[in-house]
Amino acid sequence: MRICCTNPLLDTRWDTFVSQHPRASAFHQRGWLEALQRTYGYEPLVLTTSADGRPLDNGIVLCRVASWMTGNRLVSVPFADHCQPLLDEDRDLTAFDDWLGRACEQEPLRYVELRPLTALPRSSLGLERCASYWFHQLDLSASLDQIFARLHKNSFQRNIRRAERERLTYESGRSRWLVDEFYRLLVTTRRRHHLLPQPRTWFRNLVDCMGDKIQIRLARKDGRAIAAMLSLRHATSVVFKYGCSDARFHRFGAVPFLFWKLIAESKAEGARTIDLGRSDRDQAGLMAFKDRLGATRTLLNYYRHTNIHAKNAAAAYAALGTWDTMLALPDMVLSAAGRVLYRHLG
Numbered sequence: 001m002r003i004c005c006t007n008p009l010l011d012t013r014w015d016t017f018v019s020q021h022p023r024a025s026a027f028h029q030r031g032w033l034e035a036l037q038r039t040y041g042y043e044p045l046v047l048t049t050s051a052d053g054r055p056l057d058n059g060i061v062l063c064r065v066a067s068w069m070t071g072n073r074l075v076s077v078p079f080a081d082h083c084q085p086l087l088d089e090d091r092d093l094t095a096f097d098d099w100l101g102r103a104c105e106q107e108p109l110r111y112v113e114l115r116p117l118t119a120l121p122r123s124s125l126g127l128e129r130c131a132s133y134w135f136h137q138l139d140l141s142a143s144l145d146q147i148f149a150r151l152h153k154n155s156f157q158r159n160i161r162r163a164e165r166e167r168l169t170y171e172s173g174r175s176r177w178l179v180d181e182f183y184r185l186l187v188t189t190r191r192r193h194h195l196l197p198q199p200r201t202w203f204r205n206l207v208d209c210m211g212d213k214i215q216i217r218l219a220r221k222d223g224r225a226i227a228a229m230l231s232l233r234h235a236t237s238v239v240f241k242y243g244c245s246d247a248r249f250h251r252f253g254a255v256p257f258l259f260w261k262l263i264a265e266s267k268a269e270g271a272r273t274i275d276l277g278r279s280d281r282d283q284a285g286l287m288a289f290k291d292r293l294g295a296t297r298t299l300l301n302y303y304r305h306t307n308i309h310a311k312n313a314a315a316a317y318a319a320l321g322t323w324d325t326m327l328a329l330p331d332m333v334l335s336a337a338g339r340v341l342y343r344h345l346g
Contacts, residue, residue: 001049001095008046008061009034017056017086019235023117025275026232026239027080028061031210036063036078038205040343044077047096060085060096060114069344071110074103078346081278082117082135082300093120101126104305112305120303127303135300136276136290140267147263151256152292159253160260166252169220170261174207178216182228182244187331189244199339203230217261219254227254231262236272238262259293 008014008030018024026032033044042063050056061083062076077083087093100112114120117135120127140147151157171178183200190197207214210232219227227245231238240262245255266274276295279286287297329337 001092002051003095003099004048004051006046006048006052008044009037011046013050013056014046014059014061017059021086023084023086024234025080025082025084025117025237026210026213026234027077027083028086029210029213029234031206031213032080032232033061033063033077035202035205035209036346038209039199039202040078040346041066042078042343042346047099049092049095058087058092060087062112063346065344065346067344072107073110074100074112075346076114080115081133081275083115084117085114093125097125097127101305104307108307110307114303115300116303117300119299119301126305128306129301130304130306131302132281133278133300133302134281134287134297135278136287136295136297138263138274138276138293138295140263140272140274144264144267147267147294148260150294151260155289155292156256156259159256161253162251163219163253163257166221168226168252168254168257169223170217170257171220172215172217172261172265174211174214174216176204178218178228179203179207181218181225182216182230182242184331185225185228185244185246186242187335188246191331191334192247196338196341197335198342200335201339202342206230217258219258221249221252221254224249226252227258229258229262231266233271236270237275238266238271238273239275240277 006014015030018028018030036042037044042065044061044063046059046061048056048059050058060076062074063078065073065075065078076085085093085096103109104112113130114127142150148157183203187197213233215231215233217229217231218225226249228243229240230242231240233239243255243258263274276290276293278300279290291297
């Protein structure tokens with residue numbers, strides 16, 4: 001079986017294929033891939049058995065991450081919780097697996113990583129499981145009243161009513177002003193969790209590249225932005241991708257209030273599910289939060305071809321662990337550090 005390689009940012013067949021494939025997601029979209037290239041310089045590519053000039057029958061999208069700090073690799077795809085190989089049959093994966101294994105050894109790459117939403121068949125594949133998470137998804141098929149009744153009474157129902165009593169105001173959209181308000185809260189939240197913020201340009205590029213497939217929601221108290229979230233849309237699925245808040249105002253219930261807006265508006269627009277992303281299996285608090293929304297959990301596995309001869313980048317990752325020393329720096333400096341370092345983490 002001959003494997004062809006194409007650029008999804010130039011090959012218009014990719015857009016048509018992704019729009020029609022039942023297992024495609026927001027992370028397969030041209031907008032996500034273009035934002036990755038603009039922000040971090042990652043080169044996207046699609047592997048397919050379809051010859052040039054013929055409609056695509058299948059495809060695996062990857063990005064080439066070139067880093068002197070963390071090693072060169074192929075990832076499907078960076079900063080996405082999952083990216084399903086778009087194949088008709090599991091058996092079709094064997095030919096792609098052979099190509100990926102050879103690429104890992106010949107280039108050479110530190111590793112090739114796939115992040116499928118469903119488990120890959122283990123027989124005759126060189127891919128090895130490298131990480132496991134919980135994936136959370138909220139079913140929107142019930143009525144809005146039924147969905148509300150399933151929300152945790154203390155964590156969500158009471159807080160949503162509290163937000164309404166406090167007269168929190170709400171706005172949504174994709175304006176530059178909303179991106180900047182969202183980003184201010186994101187830096188605050190990442191600092192609180194001892195993490196570097198992503199660069200502001202990442203979010204501006206996402207909005208520019210994804211257009212009406214992206215939405216920012218913002219809650220205010222007396223005119224002050226106190227919580228925000230960013231979601232993506234593909235077909236009948238909405239992805240909750242980023243959330244942030246000012247902890248000084250948590251008592252007003254802004255975060256549950258925004259989740260309820262996300263649920264109600266997604267359902268009204270015809271969405272069938274909300275993708276709540278992944279949780280590390282030891283993140284008990286995050287898992288409980290998503291459980292209280294009424295989401296279901298399934299196991300999410302990542303798989304790799306690892307090049308045992310490639311340079312070990314453990315030291316580089318250890319160096320990145322010194323971020324705690326940066327957390328006392330001003331927001332502008334913290335953002336600049338994120339801009340420099342995030343391109344090595346995809």
